[in-house]
Ligand SMILES: Nc1ncnc2c1ncn2[C@@H]1O[C@H](COP(=O)(O)OP(=O)(O)O)[C@@H](O)[C@H]1O
């Protein structure tokens with residue numbers, strides 16, 4: 603059974619005097635226990651909204667979210683409480699949300715105190731062991747956020763997310779603000795923590811190289827829609843959008859690059875009907891303007907929402 607199962611999920615916002623914005627549109631997705639599912643797409647395509655919907659930090663406009671077999675779509679704040687500790691989020695600015703006047707001890711104790719977990723001595727031991735897991739040690743407990751480097755703070759953000767022993771972690775641009783050398787170390791750390799603590803990740807990033815390094819499968823989002831789910835990082839993209847996205851951002855491998863396939867058209871209008879990508883796609887045919895392609899299976903565990911699937 604999948605750990606996360608989302609069906610027919612929509613999230614719309616209605617800004618004043620503007621048309622409705624669909625941040626997430628008709629998304630179906632399952633996340634298996636123990637996998638790292640990458641979620642990629644350009645900025646503003648709905649990745650963070652999807653992550654927050656799964657964690658119930660946002661309420662869906664329509665559709666359902668099932669966590670470990672339990673439909674949590676209509677769960678209230680109080681009903682979510684016991685589940686909340688099982689699902690956590692690490693985000694780009696995690697460490698920027700640290701209270702600057704708190705020591706790391708106070709920062710890490712907060713989730714434990716909220717959930718009345720173990721007593722004082724036990725808490726100290728647990729915080730120290732969590733710090734060692736993320737590559738720091740208990741001497742950091744008395745430090746303030748400004749007394750640490752960006753990479754150390756990001757490790758602390760991960761430690762804080764793991765304090766309550768979650769099973770599922772949404773990593774939202776978790777390595778996007780750190781420089782290259784630190785990024786690689788944090789990615790390695792995330793993978794080793796996943797194994798050690800039997801975690802499942804939704805790894806959201808606009809950085810395809812990072813996604814390629816650690817993810818088992820990759821879901822691709824465009825204007826709120828999932829347009830492709832690749833069964834592994836080596837499978838070749840079927841959707842013209844994914845092809846363009848991968849070609850534009852992957853380290854170039856000249857033999858695999860097909861220059862004529864990798865361009866977008868310059869048109870950001872949201873199509874009123876038909877395929878969401880029709881205005882930018884180089885292969886649009888009349889069918890693409892008329893009917894919206896559904897995400898359908900094109901090969902083993904490989905899904906794409908394209909009438910043609912090049
Ligand atoms: N609270 C909100 N109110 C109105 N629009 C929002 C809100 N949150 C997100 N959006 C819009 O939803 C879309 C998706 O945003 P987001 O999920 O943050 O994208 P991403 O994480 O892929 O960059 C964007 O067009 C954004 O402007």
Ligand SMILES: [Mg+2]
Pocket residue numbers: 649650651774
């Ligand atoms: Mg985002």
